[in-house]
Amino acid sequence: MVAREMARRGMRVLILEQGNAAPLRGTLGQMAAIAAIPGRGAFFGADGSLLVRGITAGGSSAINFATAMAPPLPLFARYGVDLQAPLRALQRELPMAPLPDALIGPMATRIMQAARAAGHDWQKLDKMIYPDKCRSGCWRCVYGCPFGAKWTARNLLDDALADGAELLPGATATRVISDAQRAVGVEFLHDRRLQQVRAGLVVLAGGGIGSPRLLQASGLARGNARHFSDPVIAVMGSVDDIDGGAEVPMAAGMHLAQDGVMLSDLTLPRPMYQAFAAQAGRLDRLLAHRRTLTIMVKIRDALGGRIGARWVSKALQPQDRDKFAQGVALARAILAQAGARHVFASRHFAAHPGGSVRIGEGVDANLQTALANLYVCDASVIPEAWGLPPTLTLLCLGMRLAEHVCPAQTAAGRPQPVLRIASVKRLQATG
Ligand SMILES: Cc1cc2nc3c(=O)[nH]c(=O)nc-3n(C[C@H](O)[C@H](O)[C@H](O)COP(=O)(O)OP(=O)(O)OC[C@H]3O[C@@H](n4cnc5c(N)ncnc54)[C@H](O)[C@@H]3O)c2cc1C
Numbered sequence: 001m002v003a004r005e006m007a008r009r010g011m012r013v014l015i016l017e018q019g020n021a022a023p024l025r026g027t028l029g030q031m032a033a034i035a036a037i038p039g040r041g042a043f044f045g046a047d048g049s050l051l052v053r054g055i056t057a058g059g060s061s062a063i064n065f066a067t068a069m070a071p072p073l074p075l076f077a078r079y080g081v082d083l084q085a086p087l088r089a090l091q092r093e094l095p096m097a098p099l100p101d102a103l104i105g106p107m108a109t110r111i112m113q114a115a116r117a118a119g120h121d122w123q124k125l126d127k128m129i130y131p132d133k134c135r136s137g138c139w140r141c142v143y144g145c146p147f148g149a150k151w152t153a154r155n156l157l158d159d160a161l162a163d164g165a166e167l168l169p170g171a172t173a174t175r176v177i178s179d180a181q182r183a184v185g186v187e188f189l190h191d192r193r194l195q196q197v198r199a200g201l202v203v204l205a206g207g208g209i210g211s212p213r214l215l216q217a218s219g220l221a222r223g224n225a226r227h228f229s230d231p232v233i234a235v236m237g238s239v240d241d242i243d244g245g246a247e248v249p250m251a252a253g254m255h256l257a258q259d260g261v262m263l264s265d266l267t268l269p270r271p272m273y274q275a276f277a278a279q280a281g282r283l284d285r286l287l288a289h290r291r292t293l294t295i296m297v298k299i300r301d302a303l304g305g306r307i308g309a310r311w312v313s314k315a316l317q318p319q320d321r322d323k324f325a326q327g328v329a330l331a332r333a334i335l336a337q338a339g340a341r342h343v344f345a346s347r348h349f350a351a352h353p354g355g356s357v358r359i360g361e362g363v364d365a366n367l368q369t370a371l372a373n374l375y376v377c378d379a380s381v382i383p384e385a386w387g388l389p390p391t392l393t394l395l396c397l398g399m400r401l402a403e404h405v406c407p408a409q410t411a412a413g414r415p416q417p418v419l420r421i422a423s424v425k426r427l428q429a430t431g
Contacts, residue, residue, distance in 0.1 A: 001398025002203050002377055004156040007163035009406050014197065015160070016171040016188050018210075019056035024144035024154075028271055031143040035063055043209075043312040048279070050349040051229055051312055053207055056144075057169060058154035060207065060351065061391060063142055065250045066150045067264075068096045068126040071393035079383050080365035086399035090392065095131075095151055098124030098252075103134050105247020107293050108265040110239065112252045114338035115263075120330075124252045125264065128391070139246040139269040176202055176218040176374055183374035201373050201405060205398075208353030208379040212307050215357060215376075220369060225307035225357075228385050229314055229350035232298045233324055234266055234276055235331035237340030238291045245270060245290040253296075260300030260387045261327040263334075267294055276346040285342060293340050297327035300387025303355055316348065324348070352390055354379030366404050367397065377401050 007013045019034065034056045035041035043051040054060035071083050090096075104112075104124070115122035129141075133149035141150050161167060170190060177185040177196060185198040204211040208227055215221035245267060253264025268276075270289045277285045285292065300323070305314030316324070328345055335343050357363055357380040367375045377398050379390050 001153075001156055001395050002205065002402050003160040003165050004163070005399060005402030006406060007160045007165040009402070009408060011406060013160060013165035014199075015157070015165060015167045016173050016186065016197075017057050017167060017169050018172045018206075019054075019169065021057035021154075021157075021167060021169040024062060024146050024152075026140035026143045026146035028143060028269070031063055034144070035060075039310055045313060045315065047315060048347045049231065049314075049316075050347075051314070051353060052349070052351050053209060053353060057157055057167065058152045061152040062144045062154065064152075064351070064391065065266075065389075066128045066141060066248075067250045067389040068094070068128050068392045069255075069389045071396055072388070075384060079359045081359060081397075081400070083393070083396040083400060086396040086403075087392075089399060090395055094392075094395075095128055096126045096392070097131075099127050099129065099134070099248060100131055103129075103131060103136055103248060104251045105136065105267060106242050106244045107247060107267045108251035110242060110338050111265045111293055111295060111334060115254065115334045118334055118337045120254050120334070122252055122254045122263075125250055127248065127251070129248065134248070137246050138248075139267075141248055142269060142272070173204075173206065173214055174217060176204075176214065176220070176371070178218070178371055178374070182372040202375070203401070204374070204376045205378045208356050209307055209312055211376050211378055211380045212356040212362075213309060215362070215369065216307075216309070220371060220374075221357070221362065223306070223308060225305075226303045227305055227307060227314065227356035227380070228301050228303055228352070228354055228382075228387075229305075230298055230352035230354075230387050231301055231316070231320070231324075231348040231350040232266075232296050233328055233348050234268075234294050234296055234346040235328055235335065235343065236273070236276070236285070236292050236294045236346070237332075237335040237338075237343035238285070238288045239293060239338065239340050240291065242293075243290050245273070245292070250296065255388075259323065259326060260385070261323050261330075262296075262298040262387060263327060263331060264296050264298075265294065266296035277344075280344050280346050282342075282344050285344065288342070293335060293338055295331040295334060297324065297331050298387065299323040299327060300385050301350075303385055307356055312353070314350075352379065352386065354382045354386060354390060355384065356380040359383040367401050375401060375405070
């Protein structure tokens with residue numbers, strides 16, 4: 001978002017991306033290369049948990065579930081961050097609505113009916129999906145939609161490139177270069193060669209794991225990086241009268257904001273279901289994918305853990321376990337209401353690393369670090385424990401940051417300054 005907005009304002013922007021930019025094919029193999037390589041996209045905890053992130057152009061959005069949830073405006077207001085204007089602009093620009101009934105699968109429908117029958121406020125969720133390009137009976141959202149039906153940050157990259165930004169895939173930023181308390185560029189590894197690019201403005205957008213690592217490697221942060229991950233448990237049970245397993249996940253759900261617990265349907269492709277069943281020791285359920293209803297229980301976990309140069313660790317804390325107990329009990333009751341049997345739960349896994357460079361601690365309200373001209377704009381700046389789909393919030397923060405470093409009304413109508421910006425994902429090189 002920052003790159004797109006900067007390029008639109010006539011800035012010269014270079015985007016360094018560690019992953020590749022191959023077109024999304026919607027295959028298990030491509031998804032695994034993006035998010036399942038240990039130590040790169042996937043991190044395994046000592047307790048058997050899993051944390052994933054997407055290493056590819058567009059980041060985790062390429063493989064996410066496309067659920068949009070508005071940022072909690074009062075939370076950000078407490079930190080001096082007003083996201084109302086970017087939120088309004090993005091609501092006009094992006095697809096963000098519940099799916100039409102024809103695109104909601106039979107499993108999500110059954111779960112929604114059961115939850116409502118049990119008295120829950122279970123509503124369709126807003127999806128960042130273009131309904132006219134989406135198809136029923138499809139399972140590819142999570143593998144990376146090859147039909148262009150799911151919005152991803154690649155859409156913004158395309159806009160940025162059309163406005164003159166440059167993308168360098170396969171380029172891993174290794175540290176920020178500074179001089180007299182100012183960021184002056186970035187060192188990066190590309191084609192096995194360590195290179196440098198000078199830039200007047202650097203925006204780190206490496207995500208909740210990547211950005212704190214870069215700050216640590218640049219001597220700008222200590223190595224503890226407490227964070228959240230919004231862990232999830234999948235609760236699964238089989239019914240006899242549905243033959244499915246291929247549908248958009250998270251079509252509907254409920255959010256217990258006070259409790260920090262969110263539930264939704266979560267029909268995943270067969271190999272992912274089987275991995276969860278196997279990990280839970282339920283080999284007897286391996287062949288039941290087409291009949292198994294899955295409910296996702298996501299919690300707002302407390303800040304904790306550590307992020308090192310090659311590893312990430314985060315154990316559940318007692319209050320996290322209490323939230324899971326509450327959410328899993330609700331999910332089991334809804335599955336019982338739906339007529340499901342053989343109910344079992346996965347171990348916890350997580351896909352929202354963030355809060356590791358928090359506003360008010362690692363960056364100020366303008367997302368600037370202690371170093372002049374060095375900003376961070378991704379899930380790491382979220383200031384508190386979270387528990388929500390973060391994408392829309394991050395887009396709002398990106399739009400606001402672009403406006404801060406280069407206000408649109410200043411940029412318009414006069415010769416463009418050659419402002420130089422560099423970032424992990426979005427970087428403007430010197431000429
Ligand atoms: C399976 C899954 C389902 C999800 N479902 C949803 C959902 O329904 N709704 C929602 O809102 N959110 C969802 N999320 C979460 C959401 O996609 C992420 O929180 C969001 O994309 C994070 O954005 P980010 O910019 O912080 O980091 P990322 O999207 O992780 O982007 C970071 C980028 O930086 C690159 N990078 C990192 N380090 C370096 C480096 N040193 N040099 C160069 N490049 C680097 C990475 O390759 C990546 O492209 C889901 C995530 C996953 C994995």
